Amino acid sequence: MTEPAKQPNDTPLDDSLRPHIYDGIQEYDKRLPRWWLLTLYGAMVFAVAYWGYYHAYEIGTPPAKALEAEMAANAAAAANKSGEITDELLWKMSHDVQVLSAGKATFDTTCAVCHKPDMTGLIGPNLVDNQWIHGGKPMDSLKTITEGVLAKGMPPWGPVLGKQKIAEVVAYIMAHHHPGEEIIVVAGWTPPAGVVPPPPAQ
Numbered sequence: 001m002t003e004p005a006k007q008p009n010d011t012p013l014d015d016s017l018r019p020h021i022y023d024g025i026q027e028y029d030k031r032l033p034r035w036w037l038l039t040l041y042g043a044m045v046f047a048v049a050y051w052g053y054y055h056a057y058e059i060g061t062p063p064a065k066a067l068e069a070e071m072a073a074n075a076a077a078a079a080n081k082s083g084e085i086t087d088e089l090l091w092k093m094s095h096d097v098q099v100l101s102a103g104k105a106t107f108d109t110t111c112a113v114c115h116k117p118d119m120t121g122l123i124g125p126n127l128v129d130n131q132w133i134h135g136g137k138p139m140d141s142l143k144t145i146t147e148g149v150l151a152k153g154m155p156p157w158g159p160v161l162g163k164q165k166i167a168e169v170v171a172y173i174m175a176h177h178h179p180g181e182e183i184i185v186v187a188g189w190t191p192p193a194g195v196v197p198p199p200p201a202q
């Protein structure tokens with residue numbers, strides 16, 4: 001049955017016939033086109049180089065991290081647009097999911113020890129009611145947070161967090177309020193019983 005393959009007359013010169021026949025079918029040993037091979041080898045080289053550059057040796061910033069940095073830069077640029085932060089901008093930021101998650105992260109790590117994670121107050125005052133010691137507008141909070149009230153135990157966060165993070169954290173606080181809400185200015189905060197030294201007069 002199987003006899004040595006014969007080269008039919010119409011065979012292209014560079015394609016040799018394989019020496020087998022299955023069910024009467026013969027195969028040519030077709031060489032892969034050079035462009036195809038180059039694409040394949042090129043892809044392999046690229047993959048190894050890419051892996052080394054971004055992942056194994058981290059010479060370049062991986063795209064996901066680059067995107068993150070760019071988004072943060074955009075948010076910062078938006079906050080710093082015309083170099084000025086205003087009540088209006090902070091209210092707007094208080095609806096931005098990304099700003100809020102950044103603000104929450106800062107609040108939970110930096111502020112929650114004194115204000116409680118739900119902001120209802122501990123050593124520091126409640127930030128979700130409408131009573132404020134230093135004013136309840138976004139810019140009032142921004143000022144209090146930036147400059148602090150050292151004498152009363154509220155550290156100045158300006159040098160620690162910077163403008164952007166403070167704006168985010170204010171936006172996060174303001175997400176619990178709304179513009180035009182009644183603001184009652186009070187003299188001080190009474191911490192829950194047993195938390196801190198005697199409550200200041202109110």
Ligand code: HEC
Pocket residue numbers: 106107110111112113114115123124125127131132133134135141144145149152153154155157169170188189
């Ligand atoms: C060490 C405890 C402590 C930490 C940490 C702290 N605070 Fe305070 N915070 C206070 C105290 C105490 C006051 C009240 C100051 C006063 O009585 O004048 C206050 C006041 C404030 C006020 C003004 C509230 C008002 O009624 O006017 C805001 C807003 C505020 N803090 C936000 C923050 C934010 C945001 C952070 C984190 C970046 C933070 N605080 C971290 C203790 C703290």
